[in-house]
Amino acid sequence: LHMDLKFGKQDGLIAAVVQDYTSNRVLMVGYMNQEALDKTLATGLVTFYSRSRQKLWTKGESSGNHLKLKEMSTDCDMDALLVKVEAVGPGVCHDGYESCFYRRLEGDTWVESEPRAYDPDAVYGGKA
Amino acid sequence: LHMDLKFGKQDGLIAAVVQDYTSNRVLMVGYMNQEALDKTLATGLVTFYSRSRQKLWTKGESSGNHLKLKEMSTDCDMDALLVKVEAVGPGVCHDGYESCFYRRLEGDTWVESEPRAYDPDAVYGGKA
Numbered sequence: 001l002h003m004d005l006k007f008g009k010q011d012g013l014i015a016a017v018v019q020d021y022t023s024n025r026v027l028m029v030g031y032m033n034q035e036a037l038d039k040t041l042a043t044g045l046v047t048f049y050s051r052s053r054q055k056l057w058t059k060g061e062s063s064g065n066h067l068k069l070k071e072m073s074t075d076c077d078m079d080a081l082l083v084k085v086e087a088v089g090p091g092v093c094h095d096g097y098e099s100c101f102y103r104r105l106e107g108d109t110w111v112e113s114e115p116r117a118y119d120p121d122a123v124y125g126g127k128a
Numbered sequence: 129l130h131m132d133l134k135f136g137k138q139d140g141l142i143a144a145v146v147q148d149y150t151s152n153r154v155l156m157v158g159y160m161n162q163e164a165l166d167k168t169l170a171t172g173l174v175t176f177y178s179r180s181r182q183k184l185w186t187k188g189e190s191s192g193n194h195l196k197l198k199e200m201s202t203d204c205d206m207d208a209l210l211v212k213v214e215a216v217g218p219g220v221c222h223d224g225y226e227s228c229f230y231r232r233l234e235g236d237t238w239v240e241s242e243p244r245a246y247d248p249d250a251v252y253g254g255k256a
Contacts, residue, residue: 024152075228080157100203
């Protein structure tokens with residue numbers, strides 16, 4: 001089935017939208033290549049391809065805050081994934097927030113729209 | 129503020145996750161460049177940059193099924209947008225479904241997980 005996905009449009013990567021399966025909050029957007037998808041399906045723990053570090057990255061490998069796969073959908077063009085998860089821990093974002101989307105546009109300014117859920121220094125020890 | 133967004137990581141584009149602001153369903157993923165974002169904010173109607181057609185594309189310009197901007201957030205890396213919308217019409221997907229994410233992974237097969245919300249031929253007249 002993986003072959004049906006259109007990895008070719010973007011250098012072998014497709015966008016993966018991560019959504020909390022109970023609250024339906026969108027937690028983050030990552031990118032997967034074929035290998036990341038295979039590992040996600042084999043382990044049940046969401047794994048991305050890090051564009052900045054150019055390697056596979058299982059969410060929570062540093063923090064312990066894994067994303068447990070609950071459900072996966074693809075879109076009409078088969079070039080994006082919607083990944084519903086159970087998010088382990090107080091927050092997904094390495095900045096300490098429940099969701100990476102913690103800044104909302106108000107007028108013409110991005111404003112932090114919620115308090116931190118945890119202290120990122122305590123979890124990531126400064127290596128963010 | 130637009131300048132803060134990291135358009136440079138992906139050829140001038142950032143992913144824009146479109147979410148229904150009442151149901152919280154993820155409806156689609158599109159891409160915006162600076163111009164698409166400016167037009168979205170100026171008009172209140174969500175506008176993407178079409179990677180296949182290589183031009184701006186206001187959702188609903190063919191179908192009338194616009195996406196009215198309700199709220200916009202950005203993520204920790206400022207390289208993705210979460211766009212909450214009021215979706216006009218019965219469905220966002222040009223295949224006739226409420227959401228573009230109408231295929232769910234069951235075992236190793238993508239399965240249509242919901243009925244069509246409208247007849248796409250009647251809306252798009254075969255030009256999809």
